[in-house]
Ligand code: HEC
């Protein structure tokens with residue numbers, strides 16, 4: 131195990147010193163995947179496990195906090211362990227970080243709150259709640275062994291540069307009816323609990339990362355269709371994503387201040 135971590139650390143050191151560091155020579159670090167058997171015993175292990183369960187069963191475990199009919203794992207595949215599938219491995223170590231959207235330095239809780247606000251079209255739990263702490267515990271577990279304040283590993287990102295030409299939405303509609311409709315349905319609403327919605331009232335809102343064409347195109351290119359990931363050409367992924375994003379979805383109303391209530395704690 132020690133040796134494995136050393137490889138991870140070495141690889142990261144090579145990657146984090148920038149794009150000119152010859153990082154192409156670096157070996158792909160093995161992923162510390164999630165396995166219940168590896169969790170530490172006691173309450174911390176339980177918290178990590180609860181965080182994992184929230185990722186995959188968000189609508190059930192946190193139904194008062196989310197309006198979209200999806201779980202975190204709809205976009206963070208395999209509960210956030212899949213490279214180019216919304217991996218959260220190493221995310222813990224990238225905070226605090228500067229956030230353009232809110233124009234301030236944010237902690238991991240703030241970033242998690244954003245996914246509740248936008249991707250889940252809901253409201254964030256209190257930062258000291260059992261749920262928020264569990265999600266932090268889970269992301270920290272996935273990130274174990276990574277250096278602090280690490281830079282993002284470019285290999286993990288699914289955002290890709292978009293083609294210079296406009297997308298062909300009509301062609302995207304054809305791709306959709308050939309390769310997506312069986313799971314995500316003609317009305318884009320998916321099948322509750324099985325296939326997540328791509329548009330409409332139950333989908334993520336207009337403020338979500340996935341509502342950006344570059345992000346959805348990258349996600350679709352690497353991960354969809356679920357039964358044949360990687361089979362779409364870059365242009366097909368671009369066109370079908372533009373078709374998906376041409377439909378209506380909930381609008382994010384960002385006027386009001388968001389201030390989750392603290393959870394009371396006992397001090398002695
Ligand atoms: C609709 C898709 C979607 C859903 C659902 C979703 N996310 Fe995300 N999430 C994203 C995208 C896309 C990004 C990257 C955003 C960007 O680069 O702007 C992201 C980023 C993040 C990050 C920051 C990762 C980093 O490396 O900085 C965390 C943490 C996170 N999400 C957690 C969650 C949690 C927890 C949930 C469920 C409560 C959730 N997400 C639900 C799409 C989603």
Ligand code: HEC
Nearest residue numbers: 203204205309310313325326327328350354355356357370
């Ligand atoms: C065999 C079923 C299946 C097919 C076909 C399929 N998907 Fe998915 N899709 C899923 C599942 C299941 C998820 C949730 C993530 C996971 O479990 O891998 C998902 C997640 C998504 C997401 C992120 C979550 C969301 O709701 O926004 C997008 C975007 C998406 N699919 C787009 C597409 C597109 C575009 C196509 C056609 C090119 C497609 N999918 C084909 C099953 C499918």
